[in-house]
Amino acid sequence: MTQRKAYRAAILHCTDDPREVDVDASHQYFEDGLLVVEDGVVVELGDAEHMLPALPKNVKVATYPNALITPGFIDTHIHLPQVGIIGSYGAQLLDWLETYVFPSEARFVDPDYARAQAELFLGELLRNGTTTALVFGTVHKQSVEAFFARAATLNLRMIAGKVLMDRNAPVCLTDTPESGYLDSKELIERWHGKGRLHYAVTPRFAPTSTPEQLALAGRLFKEYPDLYMHTHISENLQEIEWVKELFPDRNGYLDVYDHHGLIGARSVFAHGVHLRDDECQRLAETGSAVAFCPTSNLFLGSGLLDLARLEEHGVLVGLGTDVGAGTSFSQLQSLNEAYKVLQLQGQKLDPFKALYLATLGGARSLYLDDKIGNLKPGKEADFVVLDYHATPLLRHRLSQAKTLRERLFALIILGDDRVVMETFSAGVSVHQR
Template identity: 80%
Template sequence: MTQRTAFRAALLHCLADPREVGTEASYEYLEDGVLVVEDGKIVQLGDAATLLPTLAATVEVREFPNALITPGFIDTHIHLPQMGVIGSYGAQLLDWLETYTFPNEAKFADPQHAREQAQLFLQELLRNGTTTALVFGTVHPQSVDAFFEEAQKLNVRMIAGKVLMDRNAPEYLTDTADSGYADSKALIERWHGKGRLHYAVTPRFAPTSTPEQLNRAGQLLKEYPDLYLHTHLSENQQEIAWVKELFPERSGYLDVYDHHGLIGPRAVFAHGVHLCDEECQRLGETGSAVAFCPTSNLFLGSGLFDLDQAERHGVRVGLGTDVGGGTSFSQLQTLNEAYKVLQLQGQKLDPFKALYLATLGGARALYLDDKIGNLQPGKDADFVVLDYQATPLIRQRLSQATTLREKLFALMILGDDRAVRETFAAGQSVHRS
């Protein structure tokens, strides 16, 4: 006999993109709501006064006063091996890779180190309310095995892949076009579609892969049509100039990936800070997605992502922390920085749109909105309990908030991991503060 559990608190989730339907039609809010979960799925959602009397006496009801339940956060771009270099000083992208990233990634050749880091990394995600992430591993297959093994124990929905890198990187971190293909294929067979796990073909970025390797990556996507493609695009001006030197025959950075069959549904490109309208149009028409990574773009001095430009062309956009270039695992902190990035360009990030980017927008970017992203019955029971009294400052600010928009905005600007009271994956508590 299956056990139902009910969770009572204020409930808020997105039903659609505010840009498409208007803000008021884009979300559902229940001041005193109940979420009913069974077998890892949401089975009912409703107002407490209506729903509670209908529940069987055997249903446990967990109550969360002074709290808001939202869907679990979705991180569409983050690096497992860069947790150890988060907050490192004074480099832009290409120097950052040479100085900090590559030496740290070398340690992941040791399976024990990879496992310990995977455990810590997953704990940090869950501590911040993130229940799904698209994750860069390292060039070492064992780093991906370790990550998937630990994710499977927690029954969290995760997407990851082995980095492909056969040039312009230290010899100790390079593979070859053939070995990268073979290693990836073995990992795909072992992990893709196993439980709540998915595989992403992961060329680091165009400069570190030969055309031969990019071709083999495209071959994998043809052989396994429901895989993800995860890489970087137009993050930094120096990087873009380098791509032009390495691929003079292509019309631009995106065209390198396009030429090798690496764009389309479930292709996620991190950053996209310096895209032209033609590139945005191509991303939009192919169903590709961009991960907006504001804390990283500011920290590494890369530039300001133009959300309005991307969305005008129908590009799917998710939110990414990009740890360790990014400076926080918290999607609340990431939204705080996203708001500022858009302010600098004369754009506004409404708090309901912000929630959309961190939840349903991320799910749509990953083509997982049939499974995650909101609290509709039938979806996976991935959700987070946000504490209205997490810090003295949050408590004081929210006591003066008169609308839901004001409360949500204050949480997004003042909140961090301390605002996460509890995180649930497939209906099970995976973090409690």
């Protein structure tokens, strides 16, 4: 027997990219809104005053005063095994990998540890209002098994993949082209398309895979419908020089992936801070996406992403936390840093554009905007309740706000996990503060 439920609060969601339409036409806002959900799907959305009289008396209404309902946040780049090293001191990318990342990932050889970390990791995502993420596992098959098993029990729409890495890493963290291919294939058969789960072919980055492994990864990417491809690109200048040394016959970093068939719809390249114009053009024409990871780009000193340049070329862009080089699971904190990254380049990040990047923009980058990203009827009911009174400072600041834009901007700049009152996945509460 199906049961409708309704949720009453201020409600805000994006209907389009503010870059493509007038900002005021890019979103819907209901000061006193009502969201009606049935069987995990949004069935109605509008003004509570107009909808309540027609609502059947048996429908329960949860009311959230001094709160804002938005779609669940979407994280287009994050690492499952790096929670334990978040906030580690004093390294740039390549040293960071050697000093912190590889030792942390080696612990996932233990299946019990992998299960415990998957539970912790997903709990942190939900505590921060993130309902969908594109996730790096480790080279160990059990890291992805543990992640998918836990995500399935919560009915989350998640994407993940086993890392492919057959060189330039500790022996305990390397596979071979053949074993990586076969392990990935086994995971795809078991998890891809099960419930709300998707698989991503996941070469760590070009320097840690031989051409043979990249070729098999490209083959795998084409063998199954709707697979994802998830890797890193042009994060750090030293890294780019290393790629040139390792692949002297290729015309740059992106061409390494392109040559091996690792580009196209549902390919997501994390960072892209130092992409060339021709690479931006190639990403755009193939429907590939870039994950903008401002907190990690600042933390590792990698550089400032030129968002305007990517968008001028027509590249799809989502928002990523990149935990553990990223310093917070909160997409509100990611947007706080994104605003500053763009300020340093003379660009502005309008708060409605910021919300778009964290919700509908992420969904479009992942080719999931037919399912998630906003709260239109027919979409999956992934949403978050944000508390305007979460901290004394936030409460005071919002009491001074005169417009929705000002309120939203203050919420982004001052907000973090404390703001998230409740998180829903497919209409079911999966986190309560």
